Amino acid sequence: MTKPKISSDWLAGCAGCHMSLLDIDERIIQVAELADLRSTPITDLKTPDESGVDVGILEGGINNSYNEEVALRMRKRCKILVALGDCAVFGGVPAMRNFFPLEDVLKRAYVEAESNDESGRIPSDPELATPTRVRALEEVVPVDVFVPGCPPDADVIFYVLSELAQGRKPVLKGDKLQWH
Numbered sequence: 001m002t003k004p005k006i007s008s009d010w011l012a013g014c015a016g017c018h019m020s021l022l023d024i025d026e027r028i029i030q031v032a033e034l035a036d037l038r039s040t041p042i043t044d045l046k047t048p049d050e051s052g053v054d055v056g057i058l059e060g061g062i063n064n065s066y067n068e069e070v071a072l073r074m075r076k077r078c079k080i081l082v083a084l085g086d087c088a089v090f091g092g093v094p095a096m097r098n099f100f101p102l103e104d105v106l107k108r109a110y111v112e113a114e115s116n117d118e119s120g121r122i123p124s125d126p127e128l129a130t131p132t133r134v135r136a137l138e139e140v141v142p143v144d145v146f147v148p149g150c151p152p153d154a155d156v157i158f159y160v161l162s163e164l165a166q167g168r169k170p171v172l173k174g175d176k177l178q179w180h
């Protein structure tokens, strides 16, 4: 029997959700036995197969045009799209910037932040001049499975992966998962 293909990618986040995925430890072998693990940001293959995958997993919110491009590509190439973590589910930490004017946010990040020296300045990149707000994944593409948490617990991620790898829909358990 052909194994379902799973790909993942990340958008505006901190990589913590993928680190939590790695926290499933040796259970990754069980997942690999059930599914064909394809592209991820932490392996050599970076983009999902053009011919498509069964499950696409995205961490992070939509913060810029590149994030949007990655989200659209994954949505186009996967049958089931999983929003992994609070940033993907509702914008999470990056969306905190939505409460402030873009200019103030850029100044804080590139000039005032304690990690900058006196040469810090706002880069002249057209991307940074676009007054977007951070959006949840579902505001840009339809999402099939929501996995909240910052990051989601490794046990929850293992449960979601193993269910999807076996062609089953993860079921609602408390407030941890939601299937559309």
Ligand code: SF4
Pocket: 012, 013, 014, 015, 016, 017, 059, 060, 084, 085, 086, 087, 088, 092, 093, 149, 150, 151, 152
């Ligand atoms: S949900 Fe939390 S752990 Fe995951 S990318 Fe966002 S900030 Fe990082």
